[in-house]
Amino acid sequence: xxxxxxxxxxxxxxxxxxxxxxxxxxxxxxxxxxxxxxxxxxxxxxxxxxxxxxxxxxxxxxxxxxxxxxxxxxxxxxxxxxxxxxxxxxxxxxxxxxxxxxxxxxxxxxxxxxxxxxxxxxxxxxxxxxxxxxxxxxxxxxxxxxxxxxxxxxxxxxxx
Numbered sequence: 001x002x003x004x005x006x007x008x009x010x011x012x013x014x015x016x017x018x019x020x021x022x023x024x025x026x027x028x029x030x031x032x033x034x035x036x037x038x039x040x041x042x043x044x045x046x047x048x049x050x051x052x053x054x055x056x057x058x059x060x061x062x063x064x065x066x067x068x069x070x071x072x073x074x075x076x077x078x079x080x081x082x083x084x085x086x087x088x089x090x091x092x093x094x095x096x097x098x099x100x101x102x103x104x105x106x107x108x109x110x111x112x113x114x115x116x117x118x119x120x121x122x123x124x125x126x127x128x129x130x131x132x133x134x135x136x137x138x139x140x141x142x143x144x145x146x147x148x149x150x151x152x153x154x155x156x157x158x159x160x
Contacts, residue, residue, distance in 0.1 A: 008043045014062040016084040016091075017074065022047050024078050025057035031073045031155050032066070040064055053080060072106055075099045076135055076151050103127045103137065107154050111144040 020028055025044050029035075034042060041062040050056035066074075066083065074081055075097035085093040105124040109116050116125040116139070127137035127146070135148045 008045055010089050011060050011062045011086050012089055013087050014064050015066055016086060017059040018082045018084060019052060019080045020057040020078040021053060021080060022055035022057055025059050027077050027156055028059050028074055032070055071097055072100060072103060073155060077155060079132055099129055099132055101129050107151060109139040109142060109144055110146050110150055111142050114139055114142040116141055
């Protein structure tokens with residue numbers, strides 16, 4: 001960091017999401033439903049230098065842990081991210097996000113004629129992972145492919 005260091009207060013307990021691709025921290029907050037009105041202490045650092053990524057974003061959330069579904073959604077928009085669980089100011093667990101081979105009930109199929117879009121059909125959308133980078137998923141029911149643009153659109157709008 002060229003002699004200067006960016007100081008963001010450490011958190012006692014909670015989650016630090018590191019190695020988010022630059023510019024995607026706000027999308028991560030949106031995925032987690034964090035608006036700033038929840039009373040959680042949140043730190044967002046954007047476009048900081050990173051040896052791995054060139055530039056990255058970091059999100060720190062005090063007193064909040066992520067569900068597996070939330071981690072899967074983050075993996076869709078930030079496949080390089082790491083999740084750090086903090087307890088007593090110490091990182092007690094650190095893991096990279098990883099997209100599972102199948103995703104269920106996280107996104108909707110973009111094909112308007114897919115069975116998962118029919119109101120009277122109790123079928124949850126389910127996708128098979130085709131590619132991690134760039135993200136490409138295939139609906140297991142109709143075969144439609146959704147790409148990173150579709151994923152971002154759904155996760156940002158909350159329609160996934």
